[in-house]
Amino acid sequence: MMQTEFVVHTQGPGLYEFTSDIRKWVDQGVVDGVLTLFVRHTSCSLLIQENADPEVQTDLQAFFERLVPPSDHPAMSYLRHTYEGPDDMPAHIKAALMPVSLSIPVLQKRMVLGTWQGIYLFEHRTAPHHRRVAAHLV
Amino acid sequence: MMQTEFVVHTQGPGLYEFTSDIRKWVDQGVVDGVLTLFVRHTSCSLLIQENADPEVQTDLQAFFERLVPPSDHPAMSYLRHTYEGPDDMPAHIKAALMPVSLSIPVLQKRMVLGTWQGIYLFEHRTAPHHRRVAAHLV
Amino acid sequence: MMQTEFVVHTQGPGLYEFTSDIRKWVDQGVVDGVLTLFVRHTSCSLLIQENADPEVQTDLQAFFERLVPPSDHPAMSYLRHTYEGPDDMPAHIKAALMPVSLSIPVLQKRMVLGTWQGIYLFEHRTAPHHRRVAAHLV
Numbered sequence: 001m002m003q004t005e006f007v008v009h010t011q012g013p014g015l016y017e018f019t020s021d022i023r024k025w026v027d028q029g030v031v032d033g034v035l036t037l038f039v040r041h042t043s044c045s046l047l048i049q050e051n052a053d054p055e056v057q058t059d060l061q062a063f064f065e066r067l068v069p070p071s072d073h074p075a076m077s078y079l080r081h082t083y084e085g086p087d088d089m090p091a092h093i094k095a096a097l098m099p100v101s102l103s104i105p106v107l108q109k110r111m112v113l114g115t116w117q118g119i120y121l122f123e124h125r126t127a128p129h130h131r132r133v134a135a136h137l138v
Numbered sequence: 139m140m141q142t143e144f145v146v147h148t149q150g151p152g153l154y155e156f157t158s159d160i161r162k163w164v165d166q167g168v169v170d171g172v173l174t175l176f177v178r179h180t181s182c183s184l185l186i187q188e189n190a191d192p193e194v195q196t197d198l199q200a201f202f203e204r205l206v207p208p209s210d211h212p213a214m215s216y217l218r219h220t221y222e223g224p225d226d227m228p229a230h231i232k233a234a235l236m237p238v239s240l241s242i243p244v245l246q247k248r249m250v251l252g253t254w255q256g257i258y259l260f261e262h263r264t265a266p267h268h269r270r271v272a273a274h275l276v
Numbered sequence: 277m278m279q280t281e282f283v284v285h286t287q288g289p290g291l292y293e294f295t296s297d298i299r300k301w302v303d304q305g306v307v308d309g310v311l312t313l314f315v316r317h318t319s320c321s322l323l324i325q326e327n328a329d330p331e332v333q334t335d336l337q338a339f340f341e342r343l344v345p346p347s348d349h350p351a352m353s354y355l356r357h358t359y360e361g362p363d364d365m366p367a368h369i370k371a372a373l374m375p376v377s378l379s380i381p382v383l384q385k386r387m388v389l390g391t392w393q394g395i396y397l398f399e400h401r402t403a404p405h406h407r408r409v410a411a412h413l414v
Binding site: 139141172174176178179180205206216217218219227230231233234235237238239240241270272273274276 | 308309310323324325326329331332334335336338339340342343373374375378379380381383388389390392393414
C-alpha cells in the first residue's frame with residue numbers, strides 16, 4: 001500500500017494533464033491493485049479525457065463555461081454566493097458536475113487506461129492555485 | 139476491513155451533510171486505507187462540497203433545478219417517465235449528473251478531506267425519504 | 277483479488293445494461309470487498325440507473341441529447357474538434373458529465389445495489405463499438 005499527494009499548479013481555467021507524474025509513481029508500487037485519486041478542493045475537478053487533440057480540452061472548457069456562466073452573467077442572477085468573485089460559485093457547480101474522485105485498476109504495474117485516456121486536473125477558478133490530489137494505491 | 143450503512147433522513151430536495159457521522163465511524167477503523175461510499179438509490183446523489191457558507195448549497199440546488207426542471211415544465215415535455223410525479227424523472231437525470239459512489243483515501247485514521255470539504259446526500263425528490271449509503275473501509 | 281474485462285457491444289447511442297454479467301463474475305470472488313469498474317474510453321460512460329421502466333433510459337438519453345446537441349447544431353458552433361463527426365465532441369462532453377469509474381461495495385458475495393439499480397454502459401457515439409470495462413475486485 002502506498003500513499004502520496006500530487007500538486008498541480010494552475011494558471012486559470014482549463015485542463016492540466018498530470019498522467020505521466022501518476023504513471024511514474026504507480027510504477028514504483030504494487031503489481032496489481034487499484035489507484036484512488038481524490039482532489040482536496042471544491043472548485044476544481046478530476047477528469048479522464050482524450051489526450052490526442054488539444055482542441056478537445058478547449059471545447060470541454062468552452063462547453064462548461066456556457067453551461068455555467070460567471071455569476072455576474074444575467075442568466076445567473078439567482079445565485080447568492082457571489083462575494084468570492086464571479087468565478088467562485090460557478091466553480092462549485094462545475095465541481096458538482098465532474099468527478100472529485102477516480103478509481104483506476106492497476107494491472108502489472110500499469111493503470112488500465114485506454115489508448116487515448118489522459119488524467120487531468122480541471123481548474124475552474126481564474127486565479128492561480130496549487131491543487132492537491134491525494135493518491136492511494138492498494 | 140469494515141462495512142456499514144449510513145441512513146440519511148431527507149425532507150425534500152437539498153443537501154444533507156453527514157460528514158461527522160462518517161468521521162466517527164472511520165475513526166474506529168484502519169489506520170491507512172480507502173473509504174468507499176455508495177448510495178443505493180437512483181434519485182439522489184453523493185456530493186462533496188464546500189461546507190462553510192450554506193448559500194453554496196442553496197445555489198447548487200437552484201442551478202440543478204433550472205438545468206433539470208420538473209417534468210410538467212414546458213421545456214421537459216419530451217419526457218415519458220412521468221407517472222411517478224413531476225420530480226421523479228428529473229431526479230433520475232440529476233442522479234446521472236452527480237456521483238453515486240465516492241472513494242476517499244484515509245491517512246492515519248482521517249479522511250484526506252480538504253479544509254472546506256463536507257460530504258452530502260443530495261436529495262432530488264420532494265417526498266421524505268430514508269436514504270441508505272453503503273460504506274466500506276479497507 | 278480478481279481482475280477481468282467486460283466487453284459491451286453497442287449499436288448507437290443509449291444505455292446497455294450488463295448487471296447480470298458483473299453479478300456472475302462477482303459471485304465467483306471474494307466474500308466481502310469492493311468492486312471497481314473503469315471504462316477505457318472517452319466517448320461513453322458508466323451509469324447506475326433505474327432498471328424497472330425502460331422509459332427512464334430513453335428519457336436519460338433524450339435529456340443528454342438536448343443538453344449536448346451534435347456539433348453541427350447551431351447552438352454548438354463554437355466547438356472546434358469536429359473532424360471526427362458531429363457526434364464525437366458531444367460524446368466527450370457527455371463522458372465528462374457522467375462517471376468513468378464506479379466503486380461498489382460487495383457484501384457476502386453480492387454487490388450492495390439497491391432494489392432498482394442496474395449497471396449500464398451509456399454509449400454516446402453513433403457507430404457500433406466494442407466498449408471495454410476493466411473490473412477489479414479486492
